[in-house]
Amino acid sequence: MYLTEREEKMLNGENGYAARKSMEILLALGDIYGAERLIEVGSVQVAGVSYHNLGDAGLEFLNELSKDGRVKVLTTLNPAGMDLENWRQLGISEDFAEKQNLVIDAFEKMGILISCTCAPYLIGNLPRYGEHVAWSESSAVTFANSVIGAKTNREGGPSALAAAFVGKTPCYGLHLDQNRIPDIQVHVNARLNKFSDWGALGYSIGKKAANRIPYISGIKEAELDELKSFCASVVTYGSKPLFYIKGITPCSEKFELPRDVIVVEDKDLREAYENINDEVIDIELVCIGCPHCSIKEVAKIAELVKGRKISPNTEFWVATSRFAKQLADKRGYTEVIEKAGGKFACDTCMAVAPLKGRFKSVATTSAKGCYYSRHNKMLTKMGSLEECIEAAVTGKWN
Numbered sequence: 001m002y003l004t005e006r007e008e009k010m011l012n013g014e015n016g017y018a019a020r021k022s023m024e025i026l027l028a029l030g031d032i033y034g035a036e037r038l039i040e041v042g043s044v045q046v047a048g049v050s051y052h053n054l055g056d057a058g059l060e061f062l063n064e065l066s067k068d069g070r071v072k073v074l075t076t077l078n079p080a081g082m083d084l085e086n087w088r089q090l091g092i093s094e095d096f097a098e099k100q101n102l103v104i105d106a107f108e109k110m111g112i113l114i115s116c117t118c119a120p121y122l123i124g125n126l127p128r129y130g131e132h133v134a135w136s137e138s139s140a141v142t143f144a145n146s147v148i149g150a151k152t153n154r155e156g157g158p159s160a161l162a163a164a165f166v167g168k169t170p171c172y173g174l175h176l177d178q179n180r181i182p183d184i185q186v187h188v189n190a191r192l193n194k195f196s197d198w199g200a201l202g203y204s205i206g207k208k209a210a211n212r213i214p215y216i217s218g219i220k221e222a223e224l225d226e227l228k229s230f231c232a233s234v235v236t237y238g239s240k241p242l243f244y245i246k247g248i249t250p251c252s253e254k255f256e257l258p259r260d261v262i263v264v265e266d267k268d269l270r271e272a273y274e275n276i277n278d279e280v281i282d283i284e285l286v287c288i289g290c291p292h293c294s295i296k297e298v299a300k301i302a303e304l305v306k307g308r309k310i311s312p313n314t315e316f317w318v319a320t321s322r323f324a325k326q327l328a329d330k331r332g333y334t335e336v337i338e339k340a341g342g343k344f345a346c347d348t349c350m351a352v353a354p355l356k357g358r359f360k361s362v363a364t365t366s367a368k369g370c371y372y373s374r375h376n377k378m379l380t381k382m383g384s385l386e387e388c389i390e391a392a393v394t395g396k397w398n
């Protein structure tokens with residue numbers, strides 16, 4: 001890979017340990033994927049924040065990098081393993097909180113914004129169309145590529161950090177226009193009646209697209225929160241982190257439509273629900289916000305729980321960014337949700353918090369949330385917001 005004089009110096013350690021380590025990571029990646037050079041990135045989203053996933057080895061790695069590593073571009077952070085303020089309320093142990101705070105301290109020292117959200121585009125890390133970025137977090141990567149039209153590969157935590165310290169990433173994969181051409185046409189005949197249908201649609205298209213780039217037709221309208229949910233689902237269940245929806249997402253690239261066509265019918269969505277949902281009636285946790293809730297979603301939750309009481313057998317979590325929560329505080333949504341017995345889970349989420357063994361079952365609006373909850377050994381139910389809130393109030397899935 002061609003390196004500029006400045007990049008050579010970084011690689012030789014003239015700019016310190018973190019810059020050298022970062023250049024080694026970027027160079028190795030570039031060599032594997034055949035990149036010819038590094039390109040500048042406008043922003044970085046770093047995943048791998050939860051101590052639950054990092055462990056002591058990960059914390060040590062971050063501490064080493066934080067000694068002299070400072071980010072060169074706007075860099076935001078994925079959810080951590082706990083609400084950084086109200087972790088006690090969510091049942092997090094003192095030991096875990098202590099370690100998680102050390103992880104956050106290391107990121108803060110590097111100059112990273114402690115945003116702790118998987119929807120950075122809702123809180124100010126919003127690339128422009130065509131901009132190169134280096135993001136990790138599959139749902140955010142898919143949103144950046146598909147809904148915004150920015151260009152990013154699906155980075156891992158270390159490669160995203162490396163890009164942040166250098167301000168560049170190897171130019172390969174989805175940074176190149178020739179790799180952003182759709183591979184398969186998908187016509188959606190299915191009716192999308194409720195929010196969770198977008199998760200089911202993502203499941204179905206993800207499975208059928210199987211590591212290809214879908215060009216989707218037949219969808220007449222989509223709200224931002226629906227697209228956010230679809231992004232999380234379609235990539236979790238199998239497609240590349242890029243899709244096009246005719247008439248809805250930016251499709252300005254000049255490509256010929258692929259010959260392979262698949263059709264998604266109502267029966268495919270039913271099949272998705274059957275695969276995502278387990279046989280379970282008693283619901284111990286209801287979690288909304290995968291990806292993190294927008295303020296619009298928080299407002300809707302407040303409207304639906306107003307004057308109701310969450311079952312004593314069930315916990316009800318609203319996972320969102322601290323920024324959305326601050327708006328919710330001002331508008332009175334927080335008070336309504338907490339009065340009903342709900343809890344805010346800011347800075348964290350149902351997949352990265354240490355939940356294994358705490359809850360046997362979960363209900364959510366998110367197909368991705370179900371996928372990761374099964375990793376946490378929970379039985380899962382996916383449904384509309386209304387169905388999930390009913391489960392939170394009655395403790396049962398009907």
Ligand code: F3S
Nearest residue numbers: 118139290291349351
């Ligand atoms: Fe976000 Fe966690 Fe879901 S990172 S997309 S809320 S699994």
